[in-house]
Amino acid sequence: MDQQVATPLQNLGAEHGEVVELDRGVWRRALASLRRDKPALFGAVVVLAFVLVAVFAPALAPHDPAYQFPDGLTNNGTPLPPGGRFLLGTDDLGRDLLSRLIYGAQVSLTIGVLANLLAVVIGVAVGSISAYAGGWVDMVLMRITDIMMAFPVLLFAIALIAITGPSLTNVILVIAILYWTTTARVIHGMVLSLKEREFVEAARALGAGGPRILLLYILPHLVSVIIVYTTLGVASTVLVEASLSYVGISVPLPTPTWGNIINEAQSYYHSDPWMMIFPGLAILVTVLGFNLLGDWLRDTLDPVQSNAR
């Protein structure tokens, strides 16, 4: 490459005025690879759709999710199957299922993303600080991480929410508190190896202190991993929230969530299985989509990362 020819002391590379736009090429190649990888493409589309649906719920929902239509039930009082005004049918109180699912996406997205973000922040903080500090700090923090990982998450979540009361904030906090450990472990391993690298020693030689080195020198090398684990993490947190709302301790009714719709649908499984199938499908597709996207991100970002650049 032109720019890398060694030239004499004065004014290297003056004639090469242009700055190499290496970064743009990387994006273009990444998008091309995404288009080729069909499962990953599916994942990306699903994630995008999920976000759009959640964000534009009020505009997209055909009906008010809380309105109980007088003609929303069959003669027996069971939910209507899909068709006609109610594209996906109704629920046990005559409310439009599609609208409820759309608003349910909003809840899942909010909780899934926020809880996950918080979990990642905690995980990165714990993992990197313990790895860099070493010594007893490392030992203590890692023991705490191990202990947290040993807990049966769902049971613990149920207990915590039972104590603090079901609300949007509490659910987010509880999920975050239980899910930071995976990220912490991964980041811990990475920082352990990163802190031995020569550019970290160079930073110390300049006089940089611990916090500065972690934030300015080490953290940038963790970004790809953080992106991957955030994406994959959303899949987990959406699933957890669905589980929690299935047992009735997530955000309280009447706010629709995919989990509590399934809960309500249990009794009507024989007369109207659709009420259960659609939210289940929604959860399945969403979780799958995030997983696929996360996998693709990991494959794409890894070679860049392990390029030893």
Next chain:
Amino acid sequence: MEIAPSSVPRGAPLISVRDLRTYFTIGSGGLFGVQAVVKAVDGLSFDIYKGETLGLVGESGCGKSTTGRTILQLIRATSGQVLYDGRDLCRLGDGEMRRMRRRLQIIFQDPYASLSSRMRVETIIGDALAIHGLASGRERRAMVRNLLQTVGLDPAYAQRYPHEFSGGQRQRIGIARALAVKPEFIVCDEPISALDVSVRAQIINLLEQLQEEFGLTYLFIAHDLSVVRHICTRVAVMYLGKFMELATNPALYDDPLHPYTRSLISAVPVPDPDLEDSRRRIILMGDVPTPVNPPSGCVFHTRCPIARERCAREVPEWREFRPSHWVACHYAGEPIAQA
């Protein structure tokens, strides 16, 4: 080849090293908890004077890099003193030592590993200024551009990332980084070993220019004796964690006293083919012993062409055999018989 002017040191030294030792324990200890100890730096005592370039040569693994890093406290010494500006660096706390780093810097051997691939050149160099609160904002950017020019790089390169540069250019960035805080003393840890041969001379010339322009003092660690001969005013020869000899440049090359030094010098090729053919090489037998279990007495005795019974028993004293010429050998200066 140009030889640096000899400088018989005068005045008080800038840095005084006294009985410096850096030992590393390795292994888990096995059944009885006994761990192996690597004596990387094993009792060094020497001075570094202001304005000089002290060369530190030796084979790979002899402890020269560790010495440089220990002086700068990047590796904590096991015992001994490093006196600078009336203070013992080994006794300084972390915070105080960080402040000291303004005046003591280092240039690393590997220009690829010593720069973070995720930082722009501007941050790599500018952070030094930020850490010590020397400049901020526009002033800092201007200083960084200035530094780039000083080391022979286009100031426009400040926005680029390390991977966009060649090895020689990256080493210049590393030099600019070390210069940013206007240090007094720089440890040059094999600064050209990782570079293409064609680029090495440029970097050496740059280092010499900078020394003259900024009044720098260098500890120049290398294994290439001919480079050391060119740039260094005094040279120390190291083997298995100990100094074998320390003398001014001409004295070391013209009249080496230690058999190890003499074998090293005899290994340096001479450009004149006739001279090269006719001269005699001193070839050492055997391999370098492991630093975990160094030989008794004089550490060099297992490979020394003039070793005698006393050498295996008694550690030779590090003494000033002639003015400004230190040796650790029982039979310093004795002729080496033809092999």
